[in-house]
Amino acid sequence: MSSLTIRNLRKSFGSVEVLKGIDIEAKAGEFIALVGPSGCGKSTLLAMIAGLESVSEGEIRIGDRLVNSVAPKDRDIAMVFQSYALYPTMTVRENITFGMESRGVPRPQRDEAVKRVAALLQIEPLLGRKPGQLSGGQRQRVAMGRALVRDPKLFLFDEPLSNLDAKLRVDMRSEIKKLHHRVGKTTIYVTHDQVEAMTLASRIAVMHQGQVQQFDEPQAVYDRPANMFVAGFMGSPAMNFIQTEVGTDTDGRPAVSFKAAGGGTATLALHNGIAGQISTRNVILGIRPEHIFRYSPELKAAKPSIAKVEAPVEMVEPTGAETIGFMRFGDLEVVGRFDPDEAPRMGETITLGVDMSHACLFDPITKNLI
Amino acid sequence: MSTAEVDGGQVGPTWRERLTKASPVLVLVPSLAASFIYIFVFTIWTLYISLSNSSLLPSYDFVGLSNYVSLWSNRRWNIAYSNLFLFSAFYIVGAMAIGLLLAILIDQRVRGEAMWRTIFLYPLAVSFIVTGTVWSWLYNPVDGIQMLVRGLGWTDFNFALASDRNTAIYAIIITGIWQSSGFAMALFLAGLRSVDPDLVKAAQIDGASTFRTYRKVILPVIAPIFLAVAVIQIQFAIKTFDLVAALTRGGPGISTTFPAIYVYDLMFQRGQIGEGAAAAMMMLAALAVVLVPYSFYVVWRRRKENRHD
Ligand SMILES: Nc1ncnc2c1ncn2[C@@H]1O[C@H](COP(=O)(O)OP(=O)(O)OP(=O)(O)O)[C@@H](O)[C@H]1O
Ligand SMILES: [Mg+2]
Numbered sequence: 001m002s003s004l005t006i007r008n009l010r011k012s013f014g015s016v017e018v019l020k021g022i023d024i025e026a027k028a029g030e031f032i033a034l035v036g037p038s039g040c041g042k043s044t045l046l047a048m049i050a051g052l053e054s055v056s057e058g059e060i061r062i063g064d065r066l067v068n069s070v071a072p073k074d075r076d077i078a079m080v081f082q083s084y085a086l087y088p089t090m091t092v093r094e095n096i097t098f099g100m101e102s103r104g105v106p107r108p109q110r111d112e113a114v115k116r117v118a119a120l121l122q123i124e125p126l127l128g129r130k131p132g133q134l135s136g137g138q139r140q141r142v143a144m145g146r147a148l149v150r151d152p153k154l155f156l157f158d159e160p161l162s163n164l165d166a167k168l169r170v171d172m173r174s175e176i177k178k179l180h181h182r183v184g185k186t187t188i189y190v191t192h193d194q195v196e197a198m199t200l201a202s203r204i205a206v207m208h209q210g211q212v213q214q215f216d217e218p219q220a221v222y223d224r225p226a227n228m229f230v231a232g233f234m235g236s237p238a239m240n241f242i243q244t245e246v247g248t249d250t251d252g253r254p255a256v257s258f259k260a261a262g263g264g265t266a267t268l269a270l271h272n273g274i275a276g277q278i279s280t281r282n283v284i285l286g287i288r289p290e291h292i293f294r295y296s297p298e299l300k301a302a303k304p305s306i307a308k309v310e311a312p313v314e315m316v317e318p319t320g321a322e323t324i325g326f327m328r329f330g331d332l333e334v335v336g337r338f339d340p341d342e343a344p345r346m347g348e349t350i351t352l353g354v355d356m357s358h359a360c361l362f363d364p365i366t367k368n369l370i
Numbered sequence: 371m372s373t374a375e376v377d378g379g380q381v382g383p384t385w386r387e388r389l390t391k392a393s394p395v396l397v398l399v400p401s402l403a404a405s406f407i408y409i410f411v412f413t414i415w416t417l418y419i420s421l422s423n424s425s426l427l428p429s430y431d432f433v434g435l436s437n438y439v440s441l442w443s444n445r446r447w448n449i450a451y452s453n454l455f456l457f458s459a460f461y462i463v464g465a466m467a468i469g470l471l472l473a474i475l476i477d478q479r480v481r482g483e484a485m486w487r488t489i490f491l492y493p494l495a496v497s498f499i500v501t502g503t504v505w506s507w508l509y510n511p512v513d514g515i516q517m518l519v520r521g522l523g524w525t526d527f528n529f530a531l532a533s534d535r536n537t538a539i540y541a542i543i544i545t546g547i548w549q550s551s552g553f554a555m556a557l558f559l560a561g562l563r564s565v566d567p568d569l570v571k572a573a574q575i576d577g578a579s580t581f582r583t584y585r586k587v588i589l590p591v592i593a594p595i596f597l598a599v600a601v602i603q604i605q606f607a608i609k610t611f612d613l614v615a616a617l618t619r620g621g622p623g624i625s626t627t628f629p630a631i632y633v634y635d636l637m638f639q640r641g642q643i644g645e646g647a648a649a650a651m652m653m654l655a656a657l658a659v660v661l662v663p664y665s666f667y668v669v670w671r672r673r674k675e676n677r678h679d
Binding site: 047050051072077085088089090 | 571579
C-alpha cells in the first residue's frame with residue numbers, strides 16, 4: 001500500500017492543454033473519486049498515473065518514488081478499464097493470469113492466486129469461458145479480478161460501472177465498497193456519477209476544464225461547495241441559485257432580498273456569522289432542494305434558522321419516497337424536495353420555510369463560495 | 371383456407387406495390403442467370419468434355435477417364451501440378467509473413483504512414499503481365515540486376531534465378547510475393563487498427579513485452595484475417611497464368627510450367643480439348659480442397675456467433 005502524490009500536473013495534446021495544473025494527494029489506503037463532466041480530463045489523468053500517457057509537466061509520485069518516466073509495468077499498479085479490455089481470445093482464467101505469466105510467476109502460485117480471486121468475486125464457474133460468453137456484470141467482475149489478482153500499490157478504475165444497468169450498478173457499487181474495506185488498497189476511481197463518488201470515496205476531487213475545482217471529503221464537497229460549478233454538479237436535483245441583493249430585514253438583521261413572484265420583494269434573513277464576510281452588494285444564494293420545506297410554526301420552533309417566503313407552485317413530480325415541487329421565485333424556478341405528506345399542490349401559493357443555516361452564498365463575479 | 375377467405379374479402383395490393391416488391395428480383399435475375407450459366411452450366415459442360423474424346427473440336431463420345439489417365443502419365447503435367455503446390459506454399463506464407471511484418475511496422479505510428487501504405491500497395495495496382503515483364507528484365511542476366519551489380523565492380527556477382535531450370539520457380543515465387551505482400555499488408559493493417567487500443571494498454575499494464583502483446587493479444591484477435599488473406603491468395607496462386615506467361619513462359623524448358631499454362635497449351639495450341647478439360651477439372655479440384663472447408667468454417671462460425679448473441 002502506498003500513497004499517491006500529484007503536483008502541478010499538466011498535459012497538452014498538441015496545442016490543446018487538457019490538464020492545467022492538477023494537485024491531488026491520496027494517503028495510503030485512501031479511496032479517491034475523480035468526478036467531472038465528460039471531457040474534463042479524468043481519463044487522461046488516470047492514464048498518466050498509469051503511465052499510458054506521457055507527462056507534459058509536473059510530477060507523479062507513488063509512495064516516495066517519482067514515476068514520471070517509469071514504464072506502466074514497473075509502476076506496480078492495476079487498472080480496470082471503462083471498456084473492461086478483457087482479452088477476447090483468452091478464457092477468464094487466462095485473462096486473470098496473463099499479467100502474472102508475463103512477470104514469470106510460477107504456475108502453482110498463479111493457480112493459487114486465481115483460486116483466491118475467483119472465490120472473492122464469485123466467478124469460479126466462469127473461469128473456463130471466453131469474455132464473449134459473459135454478461136456485462138460478469139465481465140465487470142472478471143476485469144476486477146484481473147486487477148485484484150496482483151498485489152499492486154495502487155488501483156485505478158475508469159468508470160467501471162458506467163456500462164451496467166441501474167440495478168446492477170447499485171449492487172456492484174456496494175461490492176466495490178466492501179472490497180475496498182477488505183483489501184484496503186489506495187484507489188483512484190473515475191466516475192461521472194456523483195452518487196457513486198459520494199458513496200464510495202473518502203475524498204472527492206471535482207474536475208472541470210482540466211482543473212481540480214475542489215478536493216475534499218464527500219460531505220464537505222456537498223455542504224460547502226467551493227464554487228458554483230461544484231455546487232451545481234454535485235447533488236440531484238441541482239442546487240437552486242438565486243440572484244439577491246444584500247440588506248437587512250424588517251427586524252434589522254442582515255438579509256438577502258430578491259424579486260418575488262407577485263412583483264414584490266422577498267427577504268430572507270441570513271444565518272449568523274456569514275453576513276460579516278460579505279463584501280459585495282449582490283450575492284448569489286444557493287439552496288439545496290432538501291432545505292426547502294412547507295412552513296409551519298412547529299418547523300420554525302424546531303429550526304430557528306428557517307426563513308419564510310411565499311411562492312406559487314408550478315408543477316409537482318411525485319417519485320414515491322419524496323415529491324419534487326417546482327416553485328416560481330421571480331423569474332426563476334426553484335426546486336424543492338418535500339415529504340409526500342406535506343407536498344405542495346399544483347397551482348397553490350405555498351408558504352415555504354427555507355433553512356438558511358445550510359444556504360451557500362457565492363460571489364457573483366468570481367463564482368466562489370463566500 | 372381461412373387466409374384465402376380473408377384475402378378474397380380485401381382489395382389486393384396495387385400493381386405499383388407489386389412492382390416495388392418485385393423490383394429487387396427483376397434487377398437481380400439477369401446477373402444471377404449469367405452467373406449460374408457461367409459457373410454451373412460451363413463447369414458441368416467442361417466435366418462432360420473431359421470425359422469425351424474431344425480433340426480439336428468438342429465431341430460427345432464418352433470415353434470414361436482415359437483423358438485423366440493420359441494427363442497424369444504426362445511428365446509435364448506432373449511438374450506443373452507439383453509446381454503449383456510449391457509455388458502456393460511459398461507464395462502464401464511469404465506474402466503473409468512480409469505483409470504482416472510491414473503492417474506491424476507501419477502500425478508503430480511511423481511518420482508518413484500514408485506514403486508507405488501507398489508504396490507497398492502499389493504493386494497490386496500493376497497487372498501480373500506488367501509485373502512479369504518488368505521482373506523478367508530484372509532477372510535477365512544480360513541487362514538486369516546482375517549486369518547492374520557487375521557494372522558497379524563486383525564482376526563475379528551472379529543473379530540469374532530465372533534462367534536456371536532449378537531456380538526459375540523461385541524467381542516466380544519472389545515476384546509473386548513482391549506483387550501481393552502489399553495486399554496482405556493492407557488487410558492486416560486494417561485488422562490491427564480495428565483492435566481496441568485498451569487491450570494494448572491493458573497488456574502494457576500487465577507487463578507484457580511488445581512481442582508478447584502481439585503474439586498473445588493482438589494477433590489472436592485478428593486471426594480471421596489470416597484465414598481470409600490465405601484463402602484469397604490460394605485462389606490467386608491456383609489461377610496463376612499471366613505472371614508465369616510474362617516472366618518465364620513456362621521455361622527454361624518445362625521447369626516452370628503451371629496447370630493454367632498447361633491447360634491453355636492443350637486446348638488452344640495442341641487441339642486436345644478433352645485432356646485440357648480434364649486438367650481444368652483438376653485445377654477446380656485443387657481450389658475446392660481449399661474453398662469448401664473454408665466456406666463450411668465461415669458458416670459454422672456465423673452460427674456460433676449467432677448462438678451467443
Ligand atoms: N489522444 C488525444 N489527442 C487529443 N486530444 C485528446 C486525446 N485524448 C483526449 N483528448 C482530449 O482531452 C480531453 C479530456 O479527455 P478525457 O478522455 O480525459 O475526458 P474524460 O473526463 O475522461 O471524459 P469522459 O467522462 O467522457 O470519459 C477531451 O477534450 C479530449 O478531446
Ligand atoms: Mg473518460
